[in-house]
Amino acid sequence: MKGLDLGRPTLDDALAGLLVSALLLPQSLAYALLAGLPPLAGVMASLLPLLAYALIGSSTTLAVGPVAVLALMIGEAVGRLGPAHGVGPMTVALVLAAEVGLLLLLTALLRLDALGALLSSPVMQGFVSGSALAIAYGQLVPLLGLQWAPSSPWPQLDALTAGFGLAALLLLVLARQFGAGALRALGLAPARAQMLARMVPLLLVGLAIAAVAWLQGRGQAGALPLAGRIALDEVHGPASLAAAPLALWRAALPTALMVALVGYVSSLGVAQGLGARRQERVLPRRELLGLAAANGVAALSGGMPIAGSFSRSGLVAEAGARTRWTGIFMALAFAFWISLGARWLALLPQAVLAATIIVAVLPMAEWQPLRRAWRYSRAEGLLMGGVTLAVPLLGVEMALGLGVLGSVALLLQRTARPHWAEVGRIPGTELFRNTKRFAVELLPGVLAIRIDEGLRFTNAHWVRDLLCEEAAGRPQLRHLVLMMSGVNEIDLSGLEALQQLALELRSQGRQLHLSELKGPVADRLYAAGLEDWLPGRVFRTQMDAWHALMAAPGEPASHWVSP
């Protein structure tokens, strides 16, 4: 199998793997907690799934593992389905991972990857922005140790927690903004400075653990919420999956569908976006198989559902990885950190993890795409903004569902009211253009109209009524020529509308002609007996129609120019 050919590992791959593992360590714990799962669910999603993707996937930059947006979706499902089916959060997560893997596999086998198109660009971008906002806002609670007293609407913060959280946030932001510059000022080579600055999350983890250990030694750690034990001896094996009740599998399916869709589309987007810059081809079907395998392995080895991470994949590309060995090195380095420090990682304050999450997700909530979308298309801008707001207000699944429905409704609406133009000849040329945009010549008794859309059920009646109306307003009209260069398809409803139009015009002693028919459209019209119902002619070009109708008997040969 072509996917298994990983090429030769390079030193760059090993370094990139090591580098990104420094970010993966806190993120894997943080996203597990975000999803309402024990930290182990994030750890196990960061080991074997990486190997599975490296063997089967196609992108050299995509860093798979726990990701924030999926964690949010998983968290909603865990909170809803766990109590309803009397199972623990881990069981829900594993069932979801298994279903996501199977759905992606099915999609690959049935070649349904086109379904990814359902998540249009504005919906996906709005969804990611909205998720980022919802996540960042939600993380304020663990970051500051907020607690609400029963009597007051205002929360109180816990000083120790907030101290850890804000300090971590400050360190991460400063390191991102000034880290590399400061290290270069200390005399390091730019590449090495950049790399060391990227290791700050690991430094942060070490510092925070040391601080907590010190405080605990002095009995001053109090009720500071910690990540908790990474119970490597309690890994959920396939037995947990087998014990899940059937009703849970059924109830989790809608969420699994959405997780699979979002995971696939966002991963493919990240992989293609990064791949384009390095002239790397990303193969959608291979990505489907790679993500399917990774999720399946996660389900069997006690990990939460996975996808490609925005932040870590960007880091992989930046670090100069060359082959998919990077993922394997990343998993190895991650295993090293975990085996070394599992005992100590339990001491990591949740506030520090919250800071990690906030720093990772906030860059995904961009204002710029919304502005661009609004400028390009009001409707699509509204859709994007609506989905962004719907995530925190209505929840992830509702937001996604409304987004997909909105995209489809917008498409239907656009095809329902197509652009059309009366066209005339630009004098001295063979070009026929909109009379409202160009100074053109017209033929007396002839109306030429270009419809800029396939004739389909959404617009068939409207187009027929429009043309009848236009014809009715011109008592001198003898010939109506439809210029079909923009008509890419005529469905059955469209065909009937054309036939009705021809009939109505004929009853008024007028003729309907067609010009510039596209090959496939013409084939089907002729196969359905075009000659039987079209009273007029089919012209290869609008110019042919011009020549033929200019010499129409009984008409003055002169023509006039419109403004």
Add this chain to the structure above:
Amino acid sequence: MKGLDLGRPTLDDALAGLLVSALLLPQSLAYALLAGLPPLAGVMASLLPLLAYALIGSSTTLAVGPVAVLALMIGEAVGRLGPAHGVGPMTVALVLAAEVGLLLLLTALLRLDALGALLSSPVMQGFVSGSALAIAYGQLVPLLGLQWAPSSPWPQLDALTAGFGLAALLLLVLARQFGAGALRALGLAPARAQMLARMVPLLLVGLAIAAVAWLQGRGQAGALPLAGRIALDEVHGPASLAAAPLALWRAALPTALMVALVGYVSSLGVAQGLGARRQERVLPRRELLGLAAANGVAALSGGMPIAGSFSRSGLVAEAGARTRWTGIFMALAFAFWISLGARWLALLPQAVLAATIIVAVLPMAEWQPLRRAWRYSRAEGLLMGGVTLAVPLLGVEMALGLGVLGSVALLLQRTARPHWAEVGRIPGTELFRNTKRFAVELLPGVLAIRIDEGLRFTNAHWVRDLLCEEAAGRPQLRHLVLMMSGVNEIDLSGLEALQQLALELRSQGRQLHLSELKGPVADRLYAAGLEDWLPGRVFRTQMDAWHALMAAPGEPASHWVSP
């Protein structure tokens, strides 16, 4: 209000009204029974609603009143909602009529009549055919007096019932086929013969009643099921509506939506189909208002929901009606028959009504449209056939819902995989055509591709990948020209795909050009900063691109001809 101007009544209108009332009489009773309602519900739907439509509607041919397809839908709802909410069938029917009227009114006020387009031509035709089959099959039971003994899977027929039913069927079929001819042979003028033949349903009613009365007089009518009393003294007024529980109003809403949609679309189709032949403009919004008023009046005066009837409207047109006075005359004539014969109509055997229904609906189950659809488009033929079968197998509401979903899915799928062609120049002309269909010239180092569909979220990734693939297979390629004559819209996803394509080509040292952009598409591209990301040029015509790229420096100027 323009709608209230009925014009002057003519003698033709009076005669047409009288003629059609002969068909309305048995149909109004039959469709009420078909919907599981007392005959009075059909009678009341054939009086005041006709006046309301005549005052407000726009078609001179549309004969509104009880119709078979709606009766089937109402019957399903009555059987389901009546017992569930502890109300009688009439209450359900009145609530439905009120909701249908309000929904149509709302649609007219909010100018949502475009929603009618959701019922594409194959779905509507399949639905009507399927309903006709389901109705005709169901009417075999009352026609033959079928009864199932508890022990046998085979029904037994009641000889007396079947005698009435089959005799009525025979009379109606013979009258339709040979009635006018026979009367002409007897020396009548063709027009009068035709008209008299159309009065046969009335004759049938009279004969059947006389026969039953005679049998009853001899004590031999046995258990022959009769239409039952038309209790004109028990008409349901607005009080019945007011007494309906709120939960019923909510539960009936989905059915009301479908009844409104089907009623509106089928009525408009009938009115426009008949109107086109007589050069009459049918105004969709006026039709909405007319049907809304008619249903509202039906709800307030104890009638079932109404729409325009296929069979009776055809008869109105055939009888030569000239103004909407026809509807008023029809209601008057109908009132005359009812007031004259309400006592006697109770004696009408249900088997005779079943024969009336079968003769009315069977012509709607046509094989021809399905064959035509299949020949024109396999997918739409399958959709039509599927909806036809779904009506008897899955019920009307499921069939309609699946049909609408199917239409939308088909549209998405068509736009998802658009037709495209490499184009070249037809030698000596300015025409650029598909290299696979025409002998054309090509320029070396230049690839010109025409995409025959708007670039939208459904196809944006596919088109980008396709073009990257085509470019990748041509190492000599320097310029990719997209001929946009078929691109009617570019949405945000399409814009991003184009930008990614331009970026990828640029990274390979190649240029992306656009040609033949449509006005509105170009406007939006320029407004969004086309020059910022397009590495190549925008050519007004493909010929301009040809001239510009032919002289590209460092290229041989020769060009070759493809097969």
